[in-house]
Amino acid sequence: MEIPDDPRFKRAVSALEQGRFQDSFALARQLAGEGDAMGMHFLGWHYHKGIGIEQNDDVAVTWWQRAAHLGCANAVKGLGWACETGRGLARDPQAAYHHYLRAIMLGDDSAREALFELALQMLPEDIKRAEAQAQTSRDE
Incomplete structure (x- = not known):
């Protein structure tokens, strides 16, 4: 931080x-x-x-x-953790991936490791959907 x-x-x-x-x-x-x-x-x-x-x-x-x-990148990473673990938000790996990717886009390089670890547990099509969702959020 x-x-x-x-x-x-x-x-x-x-x-x-x-x-x-x-x-x-x-x-x-x-x-x-x-x-x-x-x-x-x-x-x-x-x-x-x-x-x-x-x-x-x-x-x-x-x-x-x-x-x-x-736009706080650290907070976006925190949301990724919450989605990944199901603590504070419903467990949703695709949403977690989206938040981690968004945190990286906002400048939180520490989110890269969490994103990588999560990606190892996901299907390729789920990763593509999460990346598309993150890109859409970035463009808004």
Whole structure:
């Protein structure tokens, strides 16, 4: 995850690294509430991991969807994970592939490994449909 220049985001990450989980959560919630896409992603991550708050993948996905709508590549990758695992969203490998591919297109190179691993489990025709869907999303 690339850390944005916002000093509050840096404080949130620093608090996390120091084990001050509730402080990190509070800062992430503040950023998300202000409409910051990376703050939304980070808040979703807190819910996903149960750090500073009770673990809840449904709420994590809600925040990732909001951040993804704003073009946050990390959040799009999170949606791919949710679709792949069925945690927070219905299990849907084709949708997961689509999200991972879209995350890569948005600049998240770390999604490549997840995409590759998932592709090994999919049929070629499912991959083609997912790629076409990702291309359509990109063109919109």
